[in-house]
Amino acid sequence: AAAMAGGLPLGAFAQKKVVLGFSQIGAESEWRTANTESIKSAAKEHGIELKFSDAQQKQENQIKAIRSFIAQRVDVIAFSPVVESGWETVLREAKAAKIPVILTDRAVNVKDDSLWVSFMGSDFLEEGRKAGRWLTEKMKDVKGEVHIVELQGTVGSAPAIDRKRGFEEIIKADPKFKIIRSQTGDFTRAKGKEVMEAFLKAEGKKINVLYAHNDDMAIGAIQAIEEAGLKPAKDIVIISIDAVKGAFEAMMAGKLNVTVECSPLLGPQLMQAVKDLKAGKTLPKRIVTEEGIFPMEVAAKEFPKRKY
């Protein structure tokens, strides 16, 4: 006779799938779409039941999703927080329900670090620094002021805050670098284009450099620059972040100077972490993604190797 436990054959327990509730920000960028795809396919590969929820870039929707995961008593909750602040209450609810929370991609700003077990993702501050270092090196011989316009990511989000800070930290070493305009383009192509149009209207040919917090906004801005009769990557040096395929295409077309890598392929790592948690292991508090930087000169060679 089959071994029994609680009136059910033991196999029924052994086969019970681990359930992961994941709250995604939205589908604002090529990066985000690749991130979602990575999480969905890795869950399948690892045999983890994924409850996936798209918040359409609204924090209130993420909070609702997390509450619903708690009500459904999922094994683990993971989410990519759209903004840094405002998570205390809902994270306390998850903790009270004894459901571990993993942060993916973006950090939260809470006083009590025990409200989440691990944060896996990029070092956004370092990405901003890499962008700054590339620019200061490229323009080290330029005499006179270098006028920079900045397209920021979503207001209050970890990548927007840190990419701005990291970049400024580097360029401030030389006072010739001046950020003359800085505004959010919400990480989307449409907003990137719209805000760049406004920058061009206000500053025109005064603009020497565009620093965009992601590739999508840079790609939108490239369109605005061309429509204004200027040559992207020549009249205006363009730096962005993510290293999605669209950025490589823009570099190969000679329209983008450089992209700093930010990998969205967090799915396999996340599923491994979920399994480790279920096996009673303690996760490292911080798992940092390793990343590079790709100037246009290497784009054609690197393009075939790109996975997102």
Ligand code: AHR
């Ligand atoms: O949090 C990572 C950022 O979010 C990416 O750089 C951006 O493209 C995305 O929307």
